[in-house]
Amino acid sequence: MNVGSTKVNIKSYVILTMHYWYGCIDTPFTEYRNYISKFRLVTDVINLRKDQGNEIPDKSWMLYLLEVFNIQKHPVELNLICQFDGQNYFEAIFRGYNQYRFRKVLPRTGDSYYREITLHEKESTIVYYLKDLNKGIEEKFSLPVNKELFAFQFYQCFTGIEWWNRVGHRPYSIRFEALVSKLMYGYNDNTEDPDSKVFFPIGTIYENKDGTANSYPINLNFMDRIDGCIRYIVK
Numbered sequence: 001m002n003v004g005s006t007k008v009n010i011k012s013y014v015i016l017t018m019h020y021w022y023g024c025i026d027t028p029f030t031e032y033r034n035y036i037s038k039f040r041l042v043t044d045v046i047n048l049r050k051d052q053g054n055e056i057p058d059k060s061w062m063l064y065l066l067e068v069f070n071i072q073k074h075p076v077e078l079n080l081i082c083q084f085d086g087q088n089y090f091e092a093i094f095r096g097y098n099q100y101r102f103r104k105v106l107p108r109t110g111d112s113y114y115r116e117i118t119l120h121e122k123e124s125t126i127v128y129y130l131k132d133l134n135k136g137i138e139e140k141f142s143l144p145v146n147k148e149l150f151a152f153q154f155y156q157c158f159t160g161i162e163w164w165n166r167v168g169h170r171p172y173s174i175r176f177e178a179l180v181s182k183l184m185y186g187y188n189d190n191t192e193d194p195d196s197k198v199f200f201p202i203g204t205i206y207e208n209k210d211g212t213a214n215s216y217p218i219n220l221n222f223m224d225r226i227d228g229c230i231r232y233i234v235k
Contacts (some may be wrong), residue, residue, distance in 0.1 A: 020171040022216040023065065023160010024205035028185055031203035038187040039154045041118040041197070042068045045133070046080065048231070050177040051109045056084040058165035064178060064234075066115045067158040071151050078128045079162075080107055082175035090115075092128035092141045100141040105130045109176070121152035125201060157202060159183060159216055162163045173217050177235040184229060201228035 028036045044066050056062060064080040077093040090102040090113070105113065114127040128141045159180060163171040183202040190196035209216075223231040 020163040025208040043183040047112040047179040055173040181231040
């Protein structure tokens, strides 16, 4: 993981670096056995309900993840990243490396953002799509990938929080209280119409932790589903 445009002396901090995560994981094969081979996209909507202030330690950062793993367990992510220096932005990530920082769609307290990751096997690309639902601003990034090295089929999806602490041994307070909703898988059901998509609510999700921290400074408060879609507040 790179830290956006911030330069970090890795050699100086590598001994103290602590990596934490807390969230939920889903394996669509469990509930969508007949469809998983078709799934090529994953979505959610994240609403930034409250700015809780910046308590991120020096040279550190945290992420609100929308993450999918292919059958080779390579991660593909479209994350909201918050940094120690006050920078907040959305980033497209592939196999642990930052690929593109979204410049047009910027995170603001109170706004909701639609995130979508699509695997395009025919074009050998991964498309990261972001839309500010309040302002109507859209932004897209297409990443060319080698289909001989990357299988275009889903295995698991992760939703939750990730911390990188460069100067301490604990996960710290998050930047935003957020509502996550509209967690769905999907695929294109009409090759002649790229906007024709079928969606399936993400099924039963299970708690997933790093296994290192004794406690986490957040709660994932799950709410009633809407249209079958999972909703939770992280605060």
